Structure formats: structure tokens, C-alpha cells
Amino acid sequence: MGRKRKGRDISGWLIIDKPAGPTSTAVVNKVRWAMNAQKAGHAGTLDPTATGVLAIALGEATKTVPYVTDALKAYAFTVRLGQATNTDDAEGEIIGESDLRPTDAQIKEALSPFVGDIQQVPPQFSAVKIDGERAYKRARDGEDMDLAARPLWVEELILTDRPDADHATLEMTCGKGGYVRSIARDLGKSLGCLGHVVSLRRLWSGPFTAVDALTLEQVEEMARTPELDAHLQPLEIGLSELPELRCTPEGAARLRNGNPGMVLASDVDYGDDAWASHDGKAVAVGVYKSGELHPARVFNQC
Structure with missing residues (x-):
């Protein structure tokens, strides 16, 4: 006979507004503890530096995770123009620089090839597996990998702000498996100025939005109380697509x-x-x- 799982047999979705810093797995573990739940998982990883909507499935809701993962998601992100990094974000080392700065009109024109069915090469520092090993582990060892391009559906990609000549803020709605860091990298290359992501926020994921999200501080304050249970959304919402x-x-x-x-x-x-x-x-x-x-x-x- 298998050993019984510890915790409550509770099912549903808890939506978290993830802060920058913790991994998605760390957030899942925090929610599982706070809900005293037997089982928990998330619908779509966010990088540690990213913020925004992270949908946590509890109990039987974990069986609906694939349907939320496959749904469209929206991101707001800022690209640092004029610099490329080895991680395609601000955490990495600068590996290229350019004095060229595109105009707003040039950026808008360059976005068109990134909309629709596109092929995207994942970042070197990503969770893609190569011969059973994560790419980021090989990248940390200094290996330069030839990663295969993957298909991605991009519903929309628009320029929303230009804080200064060095930065451009965009919003993207895309399907499963999209790397915002790759979009920033490839957009910078197409503009001839290079680029990397300096901030990233997921605005919504399938049926879940930031409006109903809790912060980790709120989760900790309400941990193991009926008040936190009241924020649990039904399992069925994960099947709304x-x-x-x-x-x-x-x-x-x-x-x-x-x-x-x-x-x-x-x-x-x-x-x-x-x-x-x-x-x-x-x-x-x-x-x-x-x-x-x-x-x-x-x-x-x-």
C-alpha cells in the first residue's frame, strides 16, 4: 500500500502575482505549504527575475494544467537596446554593443516578422533539454550550443512606450513555449543594434489575470486560514478554453x-x-x- 500524502485533499486554482527573485517552483512550494495541500503545480514557468501572473493548481486541478499551459498568454517587457548578453537578459554578461539606436517607426516596422507563425531559437540559458541535460547547465560550463528553432504562435506584438533612446517597452500575446528573451535578442539583431530584456511581467495567462492575484506576502499572512481558502478558484476555470x-x-x-x-x-x-x-x-x-x-x-x- 502506498504512503498517504501529507496535507489536505483540496482542489482548485490560486493565482499569484509573482515577485522578482524566487523561482516558479519556490512559489509553488510556498502556496502548497500555505494551503496545506497534498499536491500543487504551476501552469507555465516564469524566470526568477520575471514578475506577474503565475497560476498555481492544487489537487485535482493539476490535471487541467496542460490546457492552461496551451492557452494564450500576454507579457509586457522592456528591451535594452544597444547591448547583447549571453543570457538575453540583464542577469548575463555583455557580449556585444552598438551605438546604433532605431527610431520608434523603425521598431514598429521591425515587429511585423515576429507576428503570426514564427520559428524561434531558445536562449542558450534556457530549460530546453539536450541529450537529457538542461541547456542552461551546459551554458554555465561555457558551451556554445546550436539550439534548434521551435515553432511559436504570436498573436500580437506592439510597441507601447519608448522611455528613452536606450529602451523600448513592448507587449506580446503568444502561445505555448514562447521565450520573450529570444524576441528581444532577435529584434535587436534585426534592427542592427542588439538587445536584451531588462524587465518582464506576465499580464495574464489563459483565463487568469492579475486582478485576482495574491502577492506572496498576502499568502503568508493568510496561510492556513479560511481567508486564504476563499481565494481558491474552481478547478473548472482551467478548462474554460x-x-x-x-x-x-x-x-x-x-x-x-x-x-x-x-x-x-x-x-x-x-x-x-x-x-x-x-x-x-x-x-x-x-x-x-x-x-x-x-x-x-x-x-x-x-
């Missing part, structure tokens, strides 16, 4: 056992991803086929 199908009591029973279950008619097409609910609670998420949902993940909610 997918169509909801209501199921019959019989269908719900079958789904809970991992079998295809009958769902009520809807406008979803054969083969679409969807989730089934009964009495307002998520029962399962999976693939819709001919009047039934074939479950990929089943939720054990009271």
Missing part, C-alpha cells in the same frame, strides 16, 4: 470509472477535445465521439 458537455448521471458514473460516457447533444464535432460536467462539477476531460466523451483524465471531486 474547451467546450463543456453535460452528462447524464449514468454517463457520469461511467466516466468516473474511466469508460466512455454519454453526454448531452452539443455543437462540438467528432474528435474535438471537451470536458463533461454533472451538477456543475467537472467529471472528465477527453475526446468527443458520437454522443460520448472518451476520457483522457478523470476528476475525483466530492
Whole structure:
């Protein structure tokens, strides 16, 4: 018999306004402690120096993490023009400089190739795995790697401010797997002036925004109290990007056992991803086929 997990069997989402400094994993561990939860995870890593929306899933909500991770996200970031660093942010060593400074019009014109379906090479200091080892570990050892480009969907990339000649502030909405540091690096190269990120903030992630976010200080102040529990958002919000199908009591029973279950008619097409609910609670998420949902993940909610 497996050893029982310590903590409460509690499920839902807690949204954190991450400060600069701690890793995303450290924030998850803090929230798990504060909620006294058995299980926790996050939907999309933020670099230690980055701030903003970090969605923490607890309990059964961790099964919905992939659907939030796949959703669009928005970032505001400032690029330091005229300098390139080995990490593509302000934490790294300067490896190139330029006296050239583009105009606002030149920056706006250069943004167009970065919108839509693009190919993006991750930073040398990134969590991409090469032969089972993280790229940043090799980069720390001085290795210069030839990282493969990866596809990225960029919904929008706009210039929002120009504080001075050396800095440009932008906002980007993109899909899964985007590196803002790569955008800054490649934009600087395309402008001929080089560039790196000096500040980065995630504005929203899928259905979650900073409006409902707590600071880590607030989490610590309300730790292990009903006041903190009151900020927990339902598991179902993590599935808001997918169509909801209501199921019959019989269908719900079958789904809970991992079998295809009958769902009520809807406008979803054969083969679409969807989730089934009964009495307002998520029962399962999976693939819709001919009047039934074939479950990929089943939720054990009271």
C-alpha cells in the first residue's frame, strides 16, 4: 500500500502575482505549504527575475494544467537596446554593443516578422533539454550550443512606450513555449543594434489575470486560514478554453470509472477535445465521439 500524502485533499486554482527573485517552483512550494495541500503545480514557468501572473493548481486541478499551459498568454517587457548578453537578459554578461539606436517607426516596422507563425531559437540559458541535460547547465560550463528553432504562435506584438533612446517597452500575446528573451535578442539583431530584456511581467495567462492575484506576502499572512481558502478558484476555470458537455448521471458514473460516457447533444464535432460536467462539477476531460466523451483524465471531486 502506498504512503498517504501529507496535507489536505483540496482542489482548485490560486493565482499569484509573482515577485522578482524566487523561482516558479519556490512559489509553488510556498502556496502548497500555505494551503496545506497534498499536491500543487504551476501552469507555465516564469524566470526568477520575471514578475506577474503565475497560476498555481492544487489537487485535482493539476490535471487541467496542460490546457492552461496551451492557452494564450500576454507579457509586457522592456528591451535594452544597444547591448547583447549571453543570457538575453540583464542577469548575463555583455557580449556585444552598438551605438546604433532605431527610431520608434523603425521598431514598429521591425515587429511585423515576429507576428503570426514564427520559428524561434531558445536562449542558450534556457530549460530546453539536450541529450537529457538542461541547456542552461551546459551554458554555465561555457558551451556554445546550436539550439534548434521551435515553432511559436504570436498573436500580437506592439510597441507601447519608448522611455528613452536606450529602451523600448513592448507587449506580446503568444502561445505555448514562447521565450520573450529570444524576441528581444532577435529584434535587436534585426534592427542592427542588439538587445536584451531588462524587465518582464506576465499580464495574464489563459483565463487568469492579475486582478485576482495574491502577492506572496498576502499568502503568508493568510496561510492556513479560511481567508486564504476563499481565494481558491474552481478547478473548472482551467478548462474554460474547451467546450463543456453535460452528462447524464449514468454517463457520469461511467466516466468516473474511466469508460466512455454519454453526454448531452452539443455543437462540438467528432474528435474535438471537451470536458463533461454533472451538477456543475467537472467529471472528465477527453475526446468527443458520437454522443460520448472518451476520457483522457478523470476528476475525483466530492
